Amino acid sequence: MSTVALICGLMLGAAGVLTTLHLIKHRELADRAIGIDLLVAVVLNALAVGIASQRDGLVAPLVLINGLMAYLGSVTVARYLEERRQ
Amino acid sequence: MNAFVDVLAAVLMIAGSALALIAAIGMFRMPDAYSRIHVATKPATLAVVFTIGAAVLQVPGASTTTKLVLAVILQFWTAPVASHMLGRAAHGAGLRPDEPWAIDELAAAEQVDAE
Numbered sequence: 001m002s003t004v005a006l007i008c009g010l011m012l013g014a015a016g017v018l019t020t021l022h023l024i025k026h027r028e029l030a031d032r033a034i035g036i037d038l039l040v041a042v043v044l045n046a047l048a049v050g051i052a053s054q055r056d057g058l059v060a061p062l063v064l065i066n067g068l069m070a071y072l073g074s075v076t077v078a079r080y081l082e083e084r085r086q
Numbered sequence: 087m088n089a090f091v092d093v094l095a096a097v098l099m100i101a102g103s104a105l106a107l108i109a110a111i112g113m114f115r116m117p118d119a120y121s122r123i124h125v126a127t128k129p130a131t132l133a134v135v136f137t138i139g140a141a142v143l144q145v146p147g148a149s150t151t152t153k154l155v156l157a158v159i160l161q162f163w164t165a166p167v168a169s170h171m172l173g174r175a176a177h178g179a180g181l182r183p184d185e186p187w188a189i190d191e192l193a194a195a196e197q198v199d200a201e
Contacts, residue, residue: 004096011103015129018110030176034122037168038113041130042106044161048137048154049099057150063138063157070130071164078171082178 005053012046033077040070095140102136105129118184119176123169130165134158 019042023035047063105128112125138154145151177192 004099008099008103011100011107015103015106015110018107019113022110022113028119028179028181030172030179030181031119031122033172033175034119034126035113037172038109038126038129041126041134042110045102045106045129045133045137048134048141049103051141051150051154052095052099052137052144055144057141057145057147057153060141060145060150060153060157064153064160067134067157067161067164071160071168074168075171078168078175081175 002053005049008049008053009046012042012049015042016046030078030081033074033081036077037070037074040066040073044070091143095143098136098140098143102129102133102140105133105136109133119181120173120183120188121185123173123176127165127169131162134161 016039019035019039023032023039026032026035044063044066047059047066051057051059051063109125109129113122116122116125135158138158142151142154145154174192182193183190
């Protein structure tokens, strides 16, 4: 199981680094909001993989909170971007 | 039975992580903001189902299972809303579909509204 966790950790880490590079590369604000959305989804997956590999549900509430905060953040940023246009 | 559950959980974990990695690569390969929203949705829904499914298989106890299943349900409720809002924001910021076959219905509707 630890080998699987290591492989998953490497893949998720690479995904996080690539998404951060995308955030740096694209200067458009809406594009960056999309990148942050993906980054939070990667963190969510990493938390779930951590729970599965440790077999310990201690951080299960964090998965719940992470998902809801991702929604709140994305919608708020999108609202502000729309308000700025008008 | 135990070994079978372990293998199933491992396959789900690797599938979910691979989806996240593929989405991160897709962020560079896709031409415009709307294709990137389409890419970013996969780790937020399908990969979450895979990895949280693996966690539910591995962790005993009803309280953890309840929290994790609730997280999946809320993710499926909220992810489309967030994507829609981001798409509207991208359209409002002046980003247009980069594909020749894409149909921009929102721009046509706004033109009708303005007239």
